[in-house]
Amino acid sequence: MAKSKALLRSVQQRQKGQWLRLNNLQYFGGKKTLFEYKQNMTTIGQQLQKVEDELADAAIDTSKSTEDIQALQKSRDDLKQRFDVIKEQHDQIEAEQRAKFEQQENLQTIKDPKQKVIEAKAEMVRSTMTGKPISNDVRQALGDNTDPSTGGEKLLPKTVSNQLIHEPFVKNPLRDISVFTQETNLEIPKIAFQLDDDSFIGDTETAKEMKATGDSVTFGRHKFKVFVPISETVLNGSATNLVATVDQALESGLSAKEKKVAFATTPATGEEHMSFYSTQNAIKEVNGESKYKAIKAAIADLHEDFRDNAKVVMRYVDYMDIIEVLANGNASLYGAQPEQVLGVPTEFVDAATDPIVGDFAYSHFNYDLQMLRDRDKDVKTGVELFVLTAWLDHQIKLKSAFRIAKVSTEPEA
Incomplete structure (x- = not known):
C-alpha cells in the first residue's frame, strides 16, 4: 500500500512540475501564443503517452497491485483532461486567426x-x-x-x-x-512618301508612282x-x-x-x-x-x-x-x-x-x-x-x- 501511494505521489509531482512549467508564461508573461499552445500540447501529449505505456505494462505485470494500476489510471485521466483543455484553447485561437486571415485575404468578398x-x-x-x-x-x-x-x-x-x-x-x-x-x-515603322518625279504626268509619259x-x-x-x-x-x-x-x-x-x-x-x-x-x-x-x-x-x-x-x-x-x-x-x-x-x-x-x-x-x-x-x-x-x-x-x-x-x-x- 505504501508503495502504491509513493508511486501516485511521484506521478502527481511529475505532472504538477510539468504543468507549472507549461503555465509559467501565462502567469508571468501574459497571453500565450498559438505556437506556445502547440508546444504545450506536444509536451502533455508525450507525457500522456508515457503514462499510458506504463499503465499497459502494469496491467500485465503480476507484481503490480490494484492500487498501482488505479494510480496510473488516475494519472492518465488527469493528463487527458489537461490535454483536452489545452487543445480546446488551441483550437479556439487557431479558428479565430484563420477566420481573420480568410477575411483579410478573401478578395472575392470585397465589393x-x-x-x-x-x-x-x-x-x-x-x-x-x-x-x-x-x-x-x-x-x-x-x-x-x-x-x-x-x-x-x-x-x-x-x-x-x-x-x-x-x-x-x-x-x-x-x-x-x-x-x-x-x-x-x-x-x-517610320515611313516617308516621295514622288519619283515631282511634275505632272504628260500624255505620252509612263505614270509616275509614289513610293x-x-x-x-x-x-x-x-x-x-x-x-x-x-x-x-x-x-x-x-x-x-x-x-x-x-x-x-x-x-x-x-x-x-x-x-x-x-x-x-x-x-x-x-x-x-x-x-x-x-x-x-x-x-x-x-x-x-x-x-x-x-x-x-x-x-x-x-x-x-x-x-x-x-x-x-x-x-x-x-x-x-x-x-x-x-x-x-x-x-x-x-x-x-x-x-x-x-x-x-x-x-x-x-x-x-x-x-x-x-x-x-x-x-x-x-x-x-x-x-x-x-x-x-x-x-x-x-x-x-x-x-x-x-x-x-x-x-x-x-x-x-x-x-x-x-x-x-x-x-x-
Missing part, C-alpha cells in the same frame, strides 16, 4: 474595386517579401493572366501602366506630353532598379499604408530615371540616344540673343506640321527671368499663362538646361513588360527592401520634330 486592388497589391508585396506564391485571386484582382505558363510576369507592369505611368507621385512633366508604352521588343521609303525605330532594354524600403510596421500594418509606401517610392524612382536619361548633358555609354542634348541625336540648335528670342526663333524654325503641336520644356528659373525682362515693372504679366507669353504650351523641368521646343509626340518612352519583383534586406537597419527591376528605353522618333534654343552672343542669322 469596392479600388479597395480590392489595394488589398491585392498589398498581398502581392507581402508574398514577394516572404517568398510565398502569389494566389490566383490576387492575379485576377490585378488583371493578370492566371495561366501558369504565361501568368505572373505581367502582374506588376499592368499595375504600373494604370497607376504609375499616368498618375506619378513625383511628377515627370514629360508623362503629360510624351508617349509612354509597355511593350516587349517594341519596333515602330514609300521607310525605316524603323527599335526599342532596346536598359536595366535599372528601384529600391523601396519597407519597415516591419508598414509590412505588417494596413494594406492602404503598405500600398501607398510602395507606390510612392516606385513612382519616384521611375520618374527620376525617365528625366535623368532624357535630359542628360553627358549621357552614360549606351544611353546617348535617350537624351535630347546628346551629340548622337544632334538635334538642331537655334540661337538667339536671349532665351526668349531663342525660343521664338526655335518655334519659327520648326516645320509647320510640327509647329501646330509644339510645346516648350524649360527650367522655371529661365521662364521667370523672361517674365522679369518682359514685365519691366508691370506686375500683370506675372499672372499670365506661359502659353500667352511664349506662344505655345510650356512644361517646366529643372533638368532642361536649354529649352527644348518641338512636338513631343515624337518622344517615346517604353518599358519592357518583363519587370521583376525581388526582395533584399539591409542588415544594418533591419529594413526590408522591395526591389523592382525594370527595362526602359527612350527614343526620339524624329529628330527634325525638335529644336534646342540656345543663347548666343553673336547676332541672329
Whole structure:
C-alpha cells in the first residue's frame, strides 16, 4: 500500500512540475501564443503517452497491485483532461486567426474595386517579401493572366501602366506630353512618301508612282532598379499604408530615371540616344540673343506640321527671368499663362538646361513588360527592401520634330 501511494505521489509531482512549467508564461508573461499552445500540447501529449505505456505494462505485470494500476489510471485521466483543455484553447485561437486571415485575404468578398486592388497589391508585396506564391485571386484582382505558363510576369507592369505611368507621385512633366508604352521588343515603322518625279504626268509619259521609303525605330532594354524600403510596421500594418509606401517610392524612382536619361548633358555609354542634348541625336540648335528670342526663333524654325503641336520644356528659373525682362515693372504679366507669353504650351523641368521646343509626340518612352519583383534586406537597419527591376528605353522618333534654343552672343542669322 505504501508503495502504491509513493508511486501516485511521484506521478502527481511529475505532472504538477510539468504543468507549472507549461503555465509559467501565462502567469508571468501574459497571453500565450498559438505556437506556445502547440508546444504545450506536444509536451502533455508525450507525457500522456508515457503514462499510458506504463499503465499497459502494469496491467500485465503480476507484481503490480490494484492500487498501482488505479494510480496510473488516475494519472492518465488527469493528463487527458489537461490535454483536452489545452487543445480546446488551441483550437479556439487557431479558428479565430484563420477566420481573420480568410477575411483579410478573401478578395472575392470585397465589393469596392479600388479597395480590392489595394488589398491585392498589398498581398502581392507581402508574398514577394516572404517568398510565398502569389494566389490566383490576387492575379485576377490585378488583371493578370492566371495561366501558369504565361501568368505572373505581367502582374506588376499592368499595375504600373494604370497607376504609375499616368498618375506619378513625383511628377515627370514629360508623362503629360510624351508617349509612354509597355511593350516587349517594341519596333515602330517610320515611313516617308516621295514622288519619283515631282511634275505632272504628260500624255505620252509612263505614270509616275509614289513610293514609300521607310525605316524603323527599335526599342532596346536598359536595366535599372528601384529600391523601396519597407519597415516591419508598414509590412505588417494596413494594406492602404503598405500600398501607398510602395507606390510612392516606385513612382519616384521611375520618374527620376525617365528625366535623368532624357535630359542628360553627358549621357552614360549606351544611353546617348535617350537624351535630347546628346551629340548622337544632334538635334538642331537655334540661337538667339536671349532665351526668349531663342525660343521664338526655335518655334519659327520648326516645320509647320510640327509647329501646330509644339510645346516648350524649360527650367522655371529661365521662364521667370523672361517674365522679369518682359514685365519691366508691370506686375500683370506675372499672372499670365506661359502659353500667352511664349506662344505655345510650356512644361517646366529643372533638368532642361536649354529649352527644348518641338512636338513631343515624337518622344517615346517604353518599358519592357518583363519587370521583376525581388526582395533584399539591409542588415544594418533591419529594413526590408522591395526591389523592382525594370527595362526602359527612350527614343526620339524624329529628330527634325525638335529644336534646342540656345543663347548666343553673336547676332541672329
